[in-house]
């Protein structure tokens with residue numbers, strides 16, 4: 001009896017290297033212009049060429065400006081133009097699958113990869129980015145790697161890895177209306193802690209995952225690294241297969257039938273053992289919002305900012321005191337009602353079409369509170385186009401949101417410092433000190449919660465909006 005991880009791992013072992021290390025065949029290497037530019041530059045300097053260019057995808061998404069009318073090297077980062085151009089030049093010279101800033105397929109790599117079926121069930125996919133496991137949402141075994149590892153993959157299409165321990169997270173029960181994948185994963189991180197997944201690959205299972213649309217599964221897998229699990233995935237089921245059918249890089253004709261049959265066999269066998277099992281009760285789950293500077297510092301939206309002494313051991317308390325100081329929050333303050341300055345909808349976590357729809361459902365016929373800056377950066381150009389086709393952009397703009405081109409944008413401040421010193425409610429995945437700009441104070445939440453907060457001018461529960 002084997003788990004999904006066992007099956008995919010075994011199918012990719014080229015040889016056993018000893019000491020627990022295996023040489024794995026890598027199906028997809030995805031690179032973006034921040035970390036990827038170093039990789040292509042290093043390989044060029046070494047006088048080498050990619051081993052398998054049809055398996056390498058480069059995408060301009062990280063440093064490129066998201067402002068409407070952007071040019072080919074526009075970036076708020078000083079080194080942005082050079083890194084963008086280096087990635088572009090190498091991709092063109094080598095003939096890699098390259099998605100430039102003005103390509104209709106452009107977008108955040110982790111959003112584009114499943115959208116184009118660059119990621120698919122049972123594929124090994126690596127990228128120099130910690131949120132690479134996002135595409136575990138379509139059943140890929142995907143993880144973030146460092147630049148020197150990526151150079152190795154580019155040169156050989158293989159990578160030495162030690163197999164992680166296995167962890168299964170059972171999301172039991174059924175989500176109530178208005179409660180989303182973001183709330184599930186924030187609750188999980190609150191439960192196991194930001195270090196709870198060290199050394200593990202997380203398989204997400206249970207009825208609440210089975211009924212999650214594929215886009216929600218990506219939100220779930222996206223935040224695996226926020227509890228220190230490098231890998232996170234939902235093994236493929238019929239929804240996965242249906243989602244991928246007909247997409248650009250999906251197999252076609254007979255090859256599709258063969259692939260789908262293989263994917264159906266990748267599911268974890270009944271009775272297969274995991275090193276760790278975690279249960280999360282979804283019946284009782286309500287929207288979650290972070291109050292601190294770690295994603296584990298999270299509570300239900302109807303709760304209060306905790307007292308440090310209620311947060312756990314001595315270390316957790318010390319972290320809470322530091323976080324409260326940075327966030328300028330007093331313990332005991334109700335979360336709902338804390339005034340915000342900025343509402344941000346974007347990132348590889350929560351800027352797919354279903355996220356924009358959820359936010360638009362809240363914003364329709366409403367206005368952003370005067371004084372609040374509200375920004376929407378669609379996860380990909382495809383998402384942007386689809387949203388525009390169904391009139392979501394009008395709803396966002398009429399409400400008072402800025403409507404941007406796709407990219408990482410203001411998820412991690414890359415130099416513009418636009419949200420500096422302000423309190424941000426954000427659909428992103430990290431709330432670390434300075435993450436969204438110097439002294440910016442980020443609260444992580446779902447798209448519906450962010451939209452409701454934009455309207456109310458303070459942290460607000462979308463289910464209770466007047």
Ligand SMILES: CC(C)[C@H](C(=O)O)[C@@H](O)C(=O)O
Pocket residue numbers: 034035062128129130131144412
């Ligand atoms: C730039 C990249 C290496 C980084 C990551 O690894 O995650 C970024 O995407 C982030 O979210 O902080």
Ligand code: SF4
Pocket residue numbers: 062108129131346347348349407408411412428429
């Ligand atoms: S959107 Fe944010 S979290 Fe995702 S890859 Fe870009 S910077 Fe990283």
